[in-house]
Amino acid sequence: MPRRPSLCLALLLLFSLPHAVLADFSLDLPDGERLDVRVWGEDNTGPLFVWLINQYGETEGPHNLARRLAERNATVWQVDLLDSLLLQRSNEVVRNLDGAPVAALLHEAVDSGRGPIVVTTCDRMTVPLLRGLRAWQEEATDMNAVAGGILFFPNLYRGTPVAGEEPELLGIVSATNMPLAILQPELGTNRPRLEALLATLHRAGSPAYGWLVDSVRDYYLLRSVEPEAVELEAMGGPIPFDVTRAILDTPTQLLAATRLLAQTPRPDRPAPLDEEAEAPVLPAFGLVERPAYDPPGYDLVDARGVRHQHTESLGRVTLVNFWATWCPPCVHEIPSMNRLAAAYPEDEFAIVSINFRESPAHVLNFMEDVNVDFPVLMDEDGAVSGEWRVFAFPSSFLLDRQGRVRYSVNTAIEWDTDEVREVIDRLRAEDTY
Template identity: 40%
Template sequence: MRIWIYFIGVFFCLSSVKASDSVNLVLDSGEEVTVNIFLATFAEADKPLLIWFTEGYASRQPFKHLISQLNDLGYDFWQVDLLESYFIERTPNNVRGLTGEGVEAVLQYASEQAVKQGKTFVPISTGRMSLILLRGSRLWQVNHNPNKGIGALQQVVTFFPNLFDAPKKAGDAPSLFPIVSATSLPVTIIQPTQGTYKWKLPEIISALETSGSQVAIAAVPNVRDWYFLRREPSDIEKQAGEAIPELLKVWLKAGQVAEQKTFKPITELVIKEATVSIKGLVSIDNRTAPNFELRDVDGKVINLKEKRGKVILLNFWASWCLPCVKEIPSMNRLAESFDADKFEIVSVNFKESPETITAFLKSVKVDFPVLIDLDGRVSDSYEIFAFPSSFIIDAKGEMRYSVNTAIEWDEPQVKELLGAMIQ
């Protein structure tokens, strides 16, 4: 049931959208992939079929609302959750470990339906699932040989793609999975300007173009990754999310493929297993900490180099990161354990406004400086790929240890290690 509410010339639709049908596709392995189908009441012939490969957020109200909006604009919509279909635990490494066979099956089924209906189709993904979409698209191209390499596939759309293998420890540069440079597809990337991998875009584009992919980029200003799927979005995130259905036509036009263009996927793909990150304090071969200068929430300029002579715990965090917030009390206690002339905690907030941080500090006690990395350049120089990430820097400015997760910072072994460095 839908309820229409009228406000000063603007219609809002409150809907509990439900799949009108579902199809189970059986793979050669015997596993099944469920395709949930949401048909538009008045489907438009010139609108492509949208196939969205989700990552566990299909039941969230913002996503259901997005489906409803797209249906209202005349788009038929398929939703596929591979991990749910396979009954696999939802972890980052389980996502990265998917081969793409499920995507291949869905794309071939979509191709068959598109031929019958005289339509095109657009696979869509977010975050890590973009990696699996590329793998599955290549399998479909190699095994089914569509016309000009794409057949009725109009283009691939990926929101804030995470195509990197996570390094073993914080501070190491993440590497792209081999599928990225083996891909030959029309790819449209929707990139939030506050997203984690904003500064990695040139590397992603270069890798995609290696095998002849056509890449289009659409920037979404002033929002973070997952902006349209957040349970408590900011006003700007709400507005950007509401704009997606209308902007989609613009994005698809920007990524339009010339009729003579042919895509040729790599037939032999290097297989790379996802790296398992090392948890806890990890030793780093002596490496000088990149210097930076940032302002704190009060506008005071702080230069890391000026902290030489002290042991520094450098912490990268964000207020929306629950593990980041959870470890703050133990960091406060740690700061009290050592002489302030010999040890200091310096935190770098990732791309949040001074107003947001100030409001956060009113509710959470933080006993150390909070610097603002508004454009994310400092975080990128430290190769931050997860939050929180922390580094212990010795008095000479050398990085000695890193942590790529939240820990209890006042545990005896941590204090013992720091005490040995401070003496």
């Protein structure tokens, strides 16, 4: 345990740093809108980070990172696009944001004479970031004036697909050829898709780089003892050791990525954009009927050490549910799943849940507080979730008595409803052959 004393001291410093020099300003946009910009390290001479606040609003984590960057001679412009533009904080709004506001910020950054200039953000806000980079390219006179973008756990997909189908990347990904650095949490939901994302960017001409952030999940930068946003409640409570270490490493990673991007050649023109591929995909709600197909199956040990295989589902209707304890909707639907399981004989209907990349000890501890009346299988490396093409949590699949997928759900629902029971009863009544 020799590293803990120094880490604890660093953590104390992290949350007690003196405020860097602040000099806020507003940027008027051509359409009459205005962006409010908070500046950290105004008098510094190092790189300039244009930081887009995440879709859930300001949190203390990014502010602390901005302070620490300012302590290392960087300047940070933090902008909450949704707040400045009076837009709703929703996935759909973020996916529909155009790049004009970000492009205006980049023009202002270039005019400031600072550099190198990098734009950074996380999650779905990476969509307007890429659109802004491309919009800036279309108007720029010097393509080398902006070094590129740094993306934390990006979500660049058109929307949540029907459970069991692969998500589609938005068209802007195939139209991005500026240098990018992607910092992907090792335990993040989209970790298995990082290589495909990088390949798409490379085909577009982007010299994109990818780094794995060890032992953390998505949203680690937004961890807080008492989150202000309801959507981040699952990120609350004591901050784990690995998250603290990753947060403390982030300024060094940002500065190193900036140096790399600044040395990377930039294109002389933007890549072509497929406008049709920019249209978001609307989410599918509730039970979605699927053409019958054989799923990849599973052979996993549950939290108590008992092995379970997909063949156990043969002869009875089975609900296979993919979930995680850090997912509030997943936890919310457990009681209704318990009630649904209790309504049928075990040889007629069963529920099997598959936990995504958590440890048996953690799940058993969770089950001391939350009653779970069905087996919890441990997908500790996420391989089974990937084979089933799970994109969002929770995702569920309703199997017929032949073990084939007949319905899927990509959101949390109330499971003990007449609608669900009618579907289960219909599948129970079908002939096995």
